[in-house]
Amino acid sequence: MLVIIGYIIVCASVFGGFAMAGGHLAALFQPLELLMIGGAALGAFLVGNNNKAIKATIAALPSLFKGSRYTKELYMELMSLLFEVLSKVRKEGLMSIEGDIDKPEESPLFSKYPAVLADHHIVEFMTDYLRLMVSGNMDAFQIENLMDNEIETHHHEGAVPAHVIAKVGDGLPAFGIVAAVMGVVHTMESVGIPPAELGMLIAHALVGTFLGILLAYGFVGPLASLLEQKLEESSKMFQCVKVTLLASLNGYAPALAVEFGRKVISATERPSFSELENHVRQVRTKN
Numbered sequence: 370m371l372v373i374i375g376y377i378i379v380c381a382s383v384f385g386g387f388a389m390a391g392g393h394l395a396a397l398f399q400p401l402e403l404l405m406i407g408g409a410a411l412g413a414f415l416v417g418n419n420n421k422a423i424k425a426t427i428a429a430l431p432s433l434f435k436g437s438r439y440t441k442e443l444y445m446e447l448m449s450l451l452f453e454v455l456s457k458v459r460k461e462g463l464m465s466i467e468g469d470i471d472k473p474e475e476s477p478l479f480s481k482y483p484a485v486l487a488d489h490h491i492v493e494f495m496t497d498y499l500r501l502m503v504s505g506n507m508d509a510f511q512i513e514n515l516m517d518n519e520i521e522t523h524h525h526e527g528a529v530p531a532h533v534i535a536k537v538g539d540g541l542p543a544f545g546i547v548a549a550v551m552g553v554v555h556t557m558e559s560v561g562i563p564p565a566e567l568g569m570l571i572a573h574a575l576v577g578t579f580l581g582i583l584l585a586y587g588f589v590g591p592l593a594s595l596l597e598q599k600l601e602e603s604s605k606m607f608q609c610v611k612v613t614l615l616a617s618l619n620g621y622a623p624a625l626a627v628e629f630g631r632k633v634i635s636a637t638e639r640p641s642f643s644e645l646e647n648h649v650r651q652v653r654t655k656n
Contacts, residue, residue, distance in 0.1 A: 372434055372595070379587040396569075402577045405548040406541060406584065413544075414537050422529050429530035432599060433592055439602040441638045443484050445648055447491070447606065448627045448640075450482045451613045454499065455623035463503045470496040470503070491606050494519065498614055509618040516611045523607065527600040535593035538585045545581015549574050608633045 388394055415423070457465055457478070469476040473496055479486050486492060498516065501507055507515075552574025559570060613630035617623065624646075631645050640648070 370434070370436065372592070375591065376588065379583075383583060383587070396572055397576055397579070399573055399576045399580070402548045402552070402573070402580055405551065406544045406577065406581055409544040409547065410537055410541055413540055414533070417536065418533055422533055425526070426530040426533045429596060433595055437599070437602055439606065439638060441640055444606075444609065444634050444638055445640055445645070446482045446484050447609060448613070448630055448645065449648060450479065450485050451495075451610065451630065452623050452627045453478055453481075455613075455617050455626055458502075458617070459623060463505070466499060467503055470499045488606070490523070490603075491610065494607055495610050495614075498610075502614070502618065509615055512618065513611070513615055516607075516615075520604065520607045520611065524600065524604055527603065528597070531593045531596035531600065534589060534596065538589035538593060541585035541589060542578075542581045545578045545584075548577030548581065552577055602635075605633065605635055605638075 384394060384397070387397070418426070454466060454469070457469075466478075469478045473479040473492050474486065479492070498512060501512055501515075552570070556567065556570040556574055559567065562570075609630040612633050613626050616626035616629040621629070628642070628645065631639060631642075634640075
């Protein structure tokens with residue numbers, strides 16, 4: 370929603386200011402300039418990326434127009450799930466969660482938290498390391514190192530769409546200049562026409578530079594920044610699970626292990642100590 374609002378503000382400010390200065394908006398409408406800039410950018414996008422990067426970028430685009438799903442409520446659900454899992458391990462042993470982690474979508478434990486279960490990446494991350502804990506063949510240091518490597522891999526994969534879109538945005542001003550130069554070439558070919566018509570051709574040529582810069586810094590560039598922010602938000606979920614499980618591996622009680630995980634969450638989504646304690650107490654009561 371904010372993306373749409375931002376685009377409206379950009380257009381209203383730029384085109385509204387131009388119109389208020391006495392400019393004619395019709396002069397800025399140059400479909401052929403847009404074709405040259407957009408077509409060149411699309412071609413460069415296809416040339417500069419493999420199938421994996423192209424598919425990842427296309428898949429990431431719809432998320433740009435949605436609000437963040439990493440809310441305080443989601444983190445509360447995540448920590449409640451972690452608390453329940455670790456409490457079950459503490460009471461009944463590690464083997465008691467084997468059925469839950471093998472098929473989390475069918476587990477009564479996981480199914481109580483649909484918001485967490487909907488994120489298959491975080492569920493897979495959690496169940497994989499719970500499975501390693503059940504096996505008992507790795508110590509906390511080895512698991513932490515493995516977690517760090519997986520989180521780093523996730524971060525690199527998630528950064529691909531942002532990097533691709535940033536590169537496209539960086540190229541748009543140059544493609545705008547290309548369109549402007551093509552317009553100047555056409556103008557020079559028509560140097561014998563009346564001055565009024567010649568001035569119109571020069572104006573049309575300059576629109577290419579304007580459109581390239583506007584598209585780069587007003588439309589495409591901000592999307593890359595937004596994707597980077599969303600990636601950082603998703604990484605916090607993994608960090609929260611990592612710290613909580615490691616605290617449990619080091620012998621801390623489930624309530625204290627969950628408190629370790631709370632400290633990793635960003636301040637804007639982090640529940641207070643009392644909120645988390647009350648939530649954990651409610652879970653204990655239900656159990």
